[in-house]
Amino acid sequence: MRGYYDEVSYNVNITAKNMHLFLMRAIASYDVTPEQWSVLEGIEANEPISQKEIALWTKKDTPTVNRIVDVLIRKELIVREISAEDRRISLLSLTEKGKIETNELRDIVEASCEKMFAGISRAELEQLTTILKNVSANLE
Incomplete structure (x- = not known):
């Protein structure tokens, strides 16, 4: 079984990279x-x-999110505002430009996913999701 686990791990890793x-x-x-x-x-x-x-x-970890948020603010896709209830908290929202791009991107992402998962039934995708969640749970 030892080599089998290596092959599964390798294939999951390569597939994740290719999907990305x-x-x-x-x-x-x-x-x-x-x-x-x-x-x-x-x-x-x-x-x-x-x-x-x-x-x-x-x-994602907080420093990664902070960097991404800063980039998205510079691109004028999101805004950061101070919470009215708690001034220590910054709240993020989409700008009008961000809303438009997010909608357009969603269409592209959905079309990409249709290509990625072509020929795979919904039941098979649900089974794959369950398996991946179980693996993730084993890693926690």
Whole structure:
């Protein structure tokens, strides 16, 4: 079984890298990385949201989220505002430009996923998701 686990681990790693590259190429014309996309998507789904909450939502560490947020602010895709309830908390929201680009990016990402998962049934994708969640749980 030893070699089998190595092969599975290798294939998962290579597939994850290839999926990342595929998505990166698909959205490259927007000058947004997959990591930035995940933050934009999280902000849109939960806005206004704190940087701490977006780090939890995207499963990224705080320094990484801070860097991504700074870039997205410079690109004028998001804004940071002080919370009215707690002045220690900064809340993130999409700008109008950010809303437009997020909608356009979502269409590209969904089309990319359709290509990535072509020929794979919904049941198989659900099974794959369950397996990957179980592996992740074993790593915690």
